[in-house]
Amino acid sequence: MWRRSPILSTVDTDGTELSRLLSRVGAAHVLTGRRRGLGRAALAALLVMVTPAAAAASDLGATVSSSAPAAAPAATTGDDVIGDLTSSHGLTVSEVDRVDERLVRLTVASRELARPVRLTLLLPQGYTATTRRYPTLYLLHGTSGGADDWVQQGEAEDITAGFPMIVVMPDGGYDSNGGGWWTDWVDQDTALGVANWETFHIEQLVPWVDAHLRTRARRSQRAIAGLSQGGFGAMSYASRHPDLFVSAASFSGAPDIAKAPQARTLGAAVVGAIMTGLNGVQPHAPFGDPVLDAVNWQGHNPADLVGNLRGMDLRLWVGDGTNGPYEDTADPRYASPDPIEAIVHESTLLFAEAADAAGVPYVLDDYGPGRHRWPYWARDLAQYLPRLAEVFRQDRSVPERIDYRSIDRRYSTWGWRVRTRREPPQAFSGLVRASREGFVFLAGPAVVRTPPSYRPLTTYRLRVQGERTRARSDARGRLRVAVSGGRSVVRVQGRLPG
The missing domain is CATH 2.60.40 (Immunoglobulin-like)
Structure with missing residues (x-):
């Protein structure tokens, strides 16, 4: 069900659909104004599902078996594309693999990160046969994922084939662990070492891409999108750096982890469970203590920064956690609703409320039945790209105010x-x-x-x-x-x- 913000058209925002879902999950309802918060049952289910033994019923954006390729002493060269992908802007390129005409995999190192990480590129068809410049989409993975996820599980190479744009898919965590939450960590003294993910992605990777690929290096030709934790990352980067991106999209993301009271509770629980259960570090390493460092959470939270997004093309997709068209109801893995999709559903609707209050337009596809799984995110991407291509064609000007x-x-x-x-x-x-x-x-x-x-x-x-x-x-x-x-x-x- 497509829903637009009241800035674009009138919508129903009473939250009754979410309330029915939470009743099915068996959550204890806590009234918070017009909306009901997730109770202990849903939180308990979440904490089980964000462990290394997470069931396939919720994909979590994961490729659990993948690992980072070993670093080579020097970059491999072979043709004009690979030869151009050299070290600069704080990135040291140690390995380049031209898989096919469009797909390129790299390993890069940065002083902002404790170890080398992966970077996957999808070039437009015919890139090497022309001198044309292209817009860029930064496409982020989810928890326990990595740079190859969108290609290996999300059909990104096929879905993007007809669109003339460069797609950049970076690692957002080490070795497909729980992920770095797309921020420079408050605690740099963990077992994982230095973790300045925002500095790496925004201050190093973006200018490196513009320097080494034929991009149209301006805001009107640059977009960012992501799934799950990467949906949070896309909206967080867009809200903190609105001068870099003309469009931002969240696929089953969590764009409010700190503004609404229930979002603060869920955000702290989700981030803490991922840090301890998947990364093996203290629960508040990325953003700090949810109470003592509340301003840091707010300063990276899209719902708290929603005013910064004014004038940007904003798109959000989310399901309600029940079985949809991609589930076999006879499969015992899908016997119960998906608590993770229920949580991101809540977070997405809370973000929409914040955007409504700020008068910031967006388009939300609250599509109903659907779990936290790759078939839905691939479908979301396929629906997003035609709209994004139109936004790129508009070549929007910088706001006057x-x-x-x-x-x-x-x-x-x-x-x-x-x-x-x-x-x-x-x-x-x-x-x-x-x-x-x-x-x-x-x-x-x-x-x-x-x-x-x-x-x-x-x-x-x-x-x-x-x-x-x-x-x-x-x-x-x-x-x-x-x-x-x-x-x-x-x-x-x-x-x-x-």
């Missing part, structure tokens, strides 16, 4: 650069309606540097909190503005003569 919030001390987005001067290491601050005419900054003090929107080396008249002042643009045409605490209103009123 920017809203953005972050917990980081320093951040940059859309050409704006912010350096906060606050005492807490993490706290929300942000830009509101930022444009060439000015901006509102929340939760200073901070120094804000604008994009290069002004005449270089020119003095401009400003009003900061109602007081007149001046600022001189640098050689690139940027203005530097210091703001105090609270809510600071800055208006650029024009340049001075001379």
Whole structure:
């Protein structure tokens, strides 16, 4: 059942379908406003299913038997494509395998990660026969998965064959373990070692891909999508870096793990179970303690950052955990509803509520019967690609006004650069309606540097909190503005003569 946000059309959001599902699961219902939360029975089932002996009734995005290929001392070369895939941007390429015309597998190392990881590429048909440039889709795997999952289990090579785009599928965990949750870990002193997944993917992999493949290296030609834990990752990266991606999609993902009360409970339980049961590390290694480090959870949680997604093409698919068209009801593995799909169903609907409240459009396919399994994610991808191709064809322009919030001390987005001067290491601050005419900054003090929107080396008249002042643009045409605490209103009123 396709459902659009109220920004696009009126929908029913009373949550009755989820309530019926949870009754079938046997969960103890906890009333939380209009929606019912998952009870102990569903949580207990979840904790059983996110162990290394997880049953096939929920795939968890896993290829449990796969392992990372051994690193070679130097990159293998053979043709123009492979020869171009060399080390740079913080990545050391140690192995390249051109499997066929489209499929390329690599092993890469980075100082941001404790060990080499895999990277799988799908090139467009005819890539080597032309000098054409292509848009890029970053496609993320789920828990216990790896870079090859979408090809080996999700039919990605066949599904993407008719679409002229480069598909990039990186590892998001070590050796197909429980995964890194697409973040730079708070605890770097675990048995797994250094785990700066966001830095690796965003600051190293994206520029490396743009440097070594014929991409259209701009936001309007770059998208991100993922399944399960990778669905969270896709929405988290998109919400933290909206200037990089024009479209984001979640297939049975968990786009709220920290905003709604039941999402906080489920998020802590799911992440903790995966960390201890599959990764063998302390439960709060990625995001920190859910209470003491709550702001870090919120600062990576798509539902808390939903305002950053305004203007992006947002697509979500999720089932209700009951048997659908791909299950044999005689199979005993499918005798009970799937608690994991029920949980991501809850998380997805909570994200939709947050988007509704923020006035951020999205399209949700709440398709009813369906378990946490690959046939559904392959179908989701096949449905997403035609829409994504249309978004790429639109070549959307940069928004005229920017809203953005972050917990980081320093951040940059859309050409704006912010350096906060606050005492807490993490706290929300942000830009509101930022444009060439000015901006509102929340939760200073901070120094804000604008994009290069002004005449270089020119003095401009400003009003900061109602007081007149001046600022001189640098050689690139940027203005530097210091703001105090609270809510600071800055208006650029024009340049001075001379």
